[in-house]
Amino acid sequence: MDNLFKTPIEYLKGVGPERGSVLTSEAGIENAWDLLNYFPFRYVDRSKYHQIIDIPAMEGRAVQLKGTITGVRETGVGRAKRLQATFQDQSGTIDLIWFKGAKWIKDKLKPGVLFRLYGKPTLFKSTYNIAHPEITPFNGVAHEKGLQAVYNSTEKLTKKGLHTKGIEKLTYQLASEIKGKIPEFLPLSVLQQYNLISREQAYRNIHIPPSFEAVQKAQIRIKFEELLLLQMELLLRKNINLQKSSGYVFRQTGAYFDEFYAAHIPFELTNAQKRVTKEIRKDLRSGKHMNRLLQGDVGSGKTLVAVLSMLFGVGNNFQSALMAPTEILAKQHYQTIKELLAPLDIEVALLTGSTKKSERKILFEALSKGEIHILIGTHALLEPTVVFKNLGLVVIDEQHRFGVAQRAKLWKKNTKPPHVLVMTATPIPRTLAMTFYGDLDVSVIDELPPGRKPINTMHFFEKSRLKVFDLIKKEIALGRQVYIVYPLIQESETMDYKNLMEGYEAISRSFPRPKYQMSIVHGQMKADDKAYEMEQFAKGHTDIMVATTVIEVGVNVPNASVMIIESSERFGISQLHQLRGRVGRGAEKSYCILMTGEKLSQEGKKRLQTMVATNDGFKIAEVDLEIRGPGDIMGTQQSGILNLKLADLARDGQLVSAARQTARDILEEDPSLVQSEHQNLKIELKRHLKSKPNWSKIS
Known part of the structure; x- marks a missing residue:
């Protein structure tokens, strides 16, 4: 790239040390190339003129007018002094106001001269005015x-x-000087395939826009190259990992898998579960290291797929580990898996932070001897004292709750890294999965087990609370159970507790003992107390569970048919969907009630409307991506991979797919980028990778 772009920003004409320093600190602009990549966020059409009479219909937008000054006056004194002028065109008049520079502007406002004016009108006491407009004499041309x-x-x-x-x-001046200085790095075949303009033309047109069409073509070109570099990075890392990491070979399905599949699966697998199990089986026998993401909506049967995968391991004399983010969820997995595998001669164990020291000693000894086939636990699995005899497969549930460094510790539990299956019940839009998990293979369970009925979701305002209480009483009378969940405000545990307790007291008055029994669970309780309350609810000894979002994952009560979410406008849509998934696990009709106050933001309304309209987690994830953006969804830990200036994963799905396919085609044809047409691409990719953090193999 031309030396012009390496020029420190302070040395550009019109900048200097002071401006250069503030451009760096405020906008991250350190050199001329950074300035060229500081893109406009919108464009104003200065070739069109409006009339004063049009202003009410254009509320909130800037206008360009052509007319004359019919009067100028100064009002106020001292700091309150201001200049006002009346501007007129053939359709009417509008006031112009200046709070600063009155003397300098007053001399320019000559009556009878035709002016071009540009500014944003505001409404004050039923009258429009424009403060500090841009005003210049009209020279007869656009x-x-x-x-x-x-x-x-x-x-x-x-x-x-x-x-x-x-x-x-500054950008106009720089973009005027770039001719012949920005090398093209996309192969000619790619430019022709997608009808893309040259890189140089794109940078010039985005800063010096000849037309909206030219801007659109420039934006598409720059978005495509951003996404292509990102996808090439992901695929290169994936290829390197595959070359470096040979995996343990699970040669046979094994007697344990065969017997379980033939005689002990509690229900018929869905086609999606069968497809995903085959994909995992293919990985495990390939000799390459498996690094697979398993996506599936709440209740889609991911746990059973994980069990089948771990049985492959046991059948090949390997141990497996399943790591969950909370003790509640780890215990639930342990109970479910132990029950499923009870007919088989397989040893399943549980390790959490609350496992007693005496129990740990016995467990560690059995684990190191290979007597424990499947170990289920929390972060406790990462401790150095946890030593496996032959760990072959690691399953990570709700993987986004674990940091990369934590997950990487599991790799060191054997001489070769064990195969990795990461699971999430938070559906991820395809564009995000291709980007954030581009170095993983992705499997999707996109089908619910037969018999699962859609949950009836309704939104009620506070004034309809009695209707909601009537529904609760009817469901309890039918022998069902109810969740009532309060939001968790991370900044204030005290406030969370207060909100929960006030709600608990109010509910107690409407559902008095001994007719109704209640459990309560919140973050300030001891683990044993929480477990006891949840157990009481799970066994059906209590009718209503009042809780904070601690029950978002890890509680499986098929008899619960109603989920009430208080102040639901304060939850993200993915969290609402996760909470809704706590009900609808039995054969009975289930309800999710979203309670809110009367005042809702537009974003809040969209979240609730989406929840009421669909039970499809992937549709909900698309709306979540649109509302919150990719970084927020994945969390700051995961969003470090994005360095996108223009591309938007929520809106540019087609470009993401095109970039992914192009990256794949190029690397299949020329894995090391040695061909002459790929030399500039290789240089650009190296420059791109220099600015990126070093990722762990586990994404």
Whole structure:
């Protein structure tokens, strides 16, 4: 790349040390290339003129007017002094106001002169005015720029004259000088396949826009190259991992798998479960290290697939480990799996933070001798004292709750890294899965077991609470159970507890003992107390479970038919969907009631409307991506892979797919990028990778 782009920002014409320093601190712009990659967030069409009469219909938007000044006056004194002018066109008049620079502007506002004016009207006491408009004499031609780029600025940048116009001036100057200085790195065949403009043309047109069509083509080109570099990074890492990491070979299905599959599976597998099990089986016998993500909505049967996978391990004389994020969930997995495998001669053990020291000693000894086939637990599995004889497979549930470093510790539990199956009940949109988990193979269970009825989801305002209580009483009378969940405000455990206890007392008045029995669970309780309350509910000894989101994962009570979510506007849509998944696990009709106050934001309304409209976790995930963006969904730990300036995973799904396919085609044809047409791509990819953190093999 040309040396021009390596120029420190302070040495560009019109910048200097002070402006350079604030551009770096406020916008991350350190050199000319960074400035060229500081893209406009919108464009204003300066070739069109509006009339004053049109302003009410264009509320909130800037307008360009053509007219004359019919009067100028100064009002106020001292700091309150301001300049007002009346601007007129053939359709009407509007007031212009300046709070600063009155003397300098007043001399320019000559009556009878035709002016071009640009600004954003605001409504004050039923009358529109424009504060601090841009105003210049009209020279009889359209605005010299036609389309004008608008850039993000900050208060500190603005103080140094780097408001949007100031930044536009710098980028305009730089973009005018780039001819012949930005090398193309996309192969000609790719440019032709997707009808993409050149890189140089894209950078010029995005900053000096000749038309909206040209801007759109420039944006598509830059988005595509951003996504292509990202996808190539992911596929290269995946290929390197596969080359470096040979995996244990699970040569046979084994007698344990065969017997369980033939005689002990409690219900018929869905086609999706069968397909995913075959994909995992193929990985485990391939001789390559498995690194697979298993996606499946709440209740889709991921645990059974995990059990079948672990049986492959036992049948090949390997041990397996299943790691869950909470003790509650680990215990539930232990009970479920122990019960499923009871007819077989397989030893299943549980290790959590509350496992007693005396029990640990016995467990560790049995584990190191290979007498325990499947170990289920929490973060306790990562401790150095946990030594396996022959660990071949690790299953990680709700994997986004574990940090990369934590997960990597499991790799060191054997001479070769064990195969890894990571599971999530949080559906991830395809574009995100291709990006965040691009170095994993992805399996999806997109089918619920037969007999599962869709949950009837309803939204009620506080004023309808009595209706909700009537529903609860009817369901309890039918022998069902009810969850009532309160939001968890991370900043204030005290407030969480207060909200929960106030709610508990109010519910107690409407559902008095001894007719109704209640359990209560919250984060401030001791683990044993929590476990006792949950056990009482699971055994049907209590009718209502009042809780914070501690029950989001890990509670499986088929008899529970109603989920009430209080202040549901304060939950993310994925969390609402997870909570809803706690009911609908039995054969009976189930309900999810979303309670809110009367005032809801537009975003809040969209979340609740989506929940009421669909039970499909993948549709919900798409809405979540649109509302929150990829970084928020995956969490800051995972969003470090994104360095996208223009591309948007929520809206550019087709481009993500095209970039993924192109990256795959290029690397299949030329894995080391040695062909002449890929030399510039290789250079650009190296430059791209220099700015990235070093990832662990487990994503």
